[in-house]
Amino acid sequence: MTEDLLSAELISEGLETLLTGKKVLYYPEVGSTNETARQEAGRGAPEGTVVIAGKQTQGRGRLKRSWMTPEGNIALSVILYPQMAFMPSLIMVASLAAARAIESATGMETQIKWPNDVLINGRKVCGILIETDIRPERVNYAVIGIGINVNMKIEELAGVRTPATSLSHETGGEVSRLKILRALLENMDALYHILLSGGSVFAEWRDRLVTLGQEVRVTAGDTAFEGIAESVNSDGSLIVRRQDGRLERVVAGDVTLRR
Numbered sequence: 001m002t003e004d005l006l007s008a009e010l011i012s013e014g015l016e017t018l019l020t021g022k023k024v025l026y027y028p029e030v031g032s033t034n035e036t037a038r039q040e041a042g043r044g045a046p047e048g049t050v051v052i053a054g055k056q057t058q059g060r061g062r063l064k065r066s067w068m069t070p071e072g073n074i075a076l077s078v079i080l081y082p083q084m085a086f087m088p089s090l091i092m093v094a095s096l097a098a099a100r101a102i103e104s105a106t107g108m109e110t111q112i113k114w115p116n117d118v119l120i121n122g123r124k125v126c127g128i129l130i131e132t133d134i135r136p137e138r139v140n141y142a143v144i145g146i147g148i149n150v151n152m153k154i155e156e157l158a159g160v161r162t163p164a165t166s167l168s169h170e171t172g173g174e175v176s177r178l179k180i181l182r183a184l185l186e187n188m189d190a191l192y193h194i195l196l197s198g199g200s201v202f203a204e205w206r207d208r209l210v211t212l213g214q215e216v217r218v219t220a221g222d223t224a225f226e227g228i229a230e231s232v233n234s235d236g237s238l239i240v241r242r243q244d245g246r247l248e249r250v251v252a253g254d255v256t257l258r259r
């Protein structure tokens with residue numbers, strides 16, 4: 001692999017954003033960027049502060065899983081102080097920003113698997129973990145954590161439970177993390193500002209979902225069932241028609257595409 005150097009200056013220089021990435025904290029290695037970002041948010045870091053790592057040693061995934069970030073990939077967390085009403089849209093903002101950034105930087109087509117995995121050719125290339133500190137009626141902070149498999153050999157992904165891929169595997173060559181990072185921050189900023197100005201990102205997110213119309217298996221807490229994913233609500237919940245005809249609204253959980 002040739003050098004694809006990262007630094008706070010290279011990431012933030014000339015970035016076309018209003019708040020995202022105005023402050024960038026780059027660490028060659030951290031446990032989890034989400035954990036570092038939570039600590040920074042607790043200390044009152046400005047909104048849009050980004051924590052980026054060259055490598056994570058204790059990366060966290062959804063549903064208490066772990067997330068691998070060896071050198072060559074992207075692990076970043078963005079600190080936001082959103083209104084409570086924006087919370088359901090953060091998943092949409094994050095997954096759309098990642099999908100758009102990957103597409104613009106690589107020319108590859110992406111899909112979003114509900115609620116926020118980004119796929120290429122049906123395999124997961126990006127995962128998102130949003131962690132929040134919510135006090136009654138008020139969001140103290142939200143940390144949007146995004147992990148992208150960039151320059152990773154397919155063999156390194158062998159132990160991962162979901163079918164996974166990396167950008168280098170899909171494009172057949174090394175991919176610039178810097179290019180993707182900058183596109184990601186610019187898209188995050190633009191999409192978040194749509195929310196701030198009273199707009200919605202729902203339609204684009206819904207239209208990119210590969211899940212709709214598919215047979216799915218839903219696992220949520222202790223329950224699991226199968227059905228057809230029929231639609232999504234504007235609050236991000238997934239509507240699944242069970243085999244017995246009943247409709248279920250899924251707010252959180254794991255959804256596997258059956259084909």
Ligand code: BTN
Pocket residue numbers: 031032033034035056058059060061062063065067069074075076077117126127128129145146147148
């Ligand atoms: C998933 O399970 O799909 C979510 C994975 C989220 C991984 C990212 S990498 C940057 C940030 N820091 C973490 O510890 N996790 C998220």
